[in-house]
Amino acid sequence: xxxxxxxxxxxxxxxxxxxxxxxxxxxxxxxxxxxxxxxxxxxxxxxxxxxxxxxxxxxxxxxxxxxxxxxxxxxxxxxxxxxxxxxxxxxxxxxxxxxxxxxxxxxxxxxxxxxxxxxxxxxxxxxxxxxxxxxxxxxxxxxxxxxxxxxxxxxxxxxxxxxxxxxxxxxxxxxxxxxxxxxxxxxxxxxxxxxxxxxxxxxxxxxxxxxxxxxxxxxxxx
Ligand code: SAH
Numbered sequence: 738x739x740x741x742x743x744x745x746x747x748x749x750x751x752x753x754x755x756x757x758x759x760x761x762x763x764x765x766x767x768x769x770x771x772x773x774x775x776x777x778x779x780x781x782x783x784x785x786x787x788x789x790x791x792x793x794x795x796x797x798x799x800x801x802x803x804x805x806x807x808x809x810x811x812x813x814x815x816x817x818x819x820x821x822x823x824x825x826x827x828x829x830x831x832x833x834x835x836x837x838x839x840x841x842x843x844x845x846x847x848x849x850x851x852x853x854x855x856x857x858x859x860x861x862x863x864x865x866x867x868x869x870x871x872x873x874x875x876x877x878x879x880x881x882x883x884x885x886x887x888x889x890x891x892x893x894x895x896x897x898x899x900x901x902x903x904x905x906x907x908x909x910x911x912x913x914x915x916x917x918x919x920x921x922x923x924x925x926x927x928x929x930x931x932x933x934x935x936x937x938x939x940x941x942x943x944x945x946x947x948x949x950x951x952x953x954x955x956x957x958x959x
Contacts, residue, residue: 747790755773755774759807759811766814766815768819769811769838769842772814772842778791778834781834781837781862782796783796791807793807795809800854804831804834804835805946809942812926812941813926814839814842814892816941817915819839819843820843821842821843822889823843823845824843825839825843825888825891826881826891826892827839827891827892828892828894828904829850829895829947830848830850833859833860833873835892835894836848836863837866837871840871845871845885846871847874848871848872849874849875851875852875856874877953878895878949879897879949881903886909887908887909887912888907888908889912891914892916894946895947896919896921896924897917897918897948900914900916900918905931905936908929908931908936909931913929914931915929924943925940926942926944927941
């Protein structure tokens with residue numbers, strides 16, 4: 738089906754997504770739900786997948802990468818307990834969908850993407866949609882973005898074997914980080930809170946993300 742240009746149909750699909758996939762599964766943060774009801778996910782989906790943008794699964798975005806399933810996105814955002822004044826680091830911009838949600842929820846978003854072509858497309862789309870509080874940086878996000886640290890929250894959309902030390906170092910006191918940790922086949926979300934300079938880790942849902950590819954640690958065994 739071709740839905741392009743039909744924004745009221747997309748809006749009703751989006752409202753249904755929020756109700757059936759998010760509220761019904763226990764997502765309660767009203768700000769997260771409102772942001773997910775507002776951000777046009779179909780704009781971030783490549784043309785052939787646009788009519789599936791509000792379905793209950795991830796979507797391919799090229800370069801072997803995916804936009805996460807809406808429920809996983811909502812769960813991660815809710816876990817971060819974001820406040821409007823927060824400054825947030827995102828690792829793995831991808832399509833920019835999660836970046837747009839963050840831009841709706843917090844004061845400032847810094848998003849690092851290693852694929853220059855994805856970063857550029859996301860930057861253009863976010864600007865076209867009117868998001869001004871976002872900076873997309875091309876680079877290895879496993880090193881974070883020290884220039885703008887510390888961050889109130891950090892969210893990572895690709896799985897590492899272990900929590901990258903650079904990200905922990907860029908988390909503010911009281912800051913929260915959520916990221917998938919594990920191998921290609923077996924991963925779990927970890928929610929980390931920095932308390933008195935120490936990371937406190939809570940294990941959360943099992944998940945499956947694309948790998949966090951580090952270009953910086955040359956010679957490291959993958
Ligand atoms: N949240 C994104 C999902 C992107 S998929 C969205 O809403 O579309 C994960 C992304 O992480 C991919 O774009 C991939 O290129 C990127 N990535 C993987 N390793 C990375 C690294 N070390 N630094 C920055 N980005 C990385």
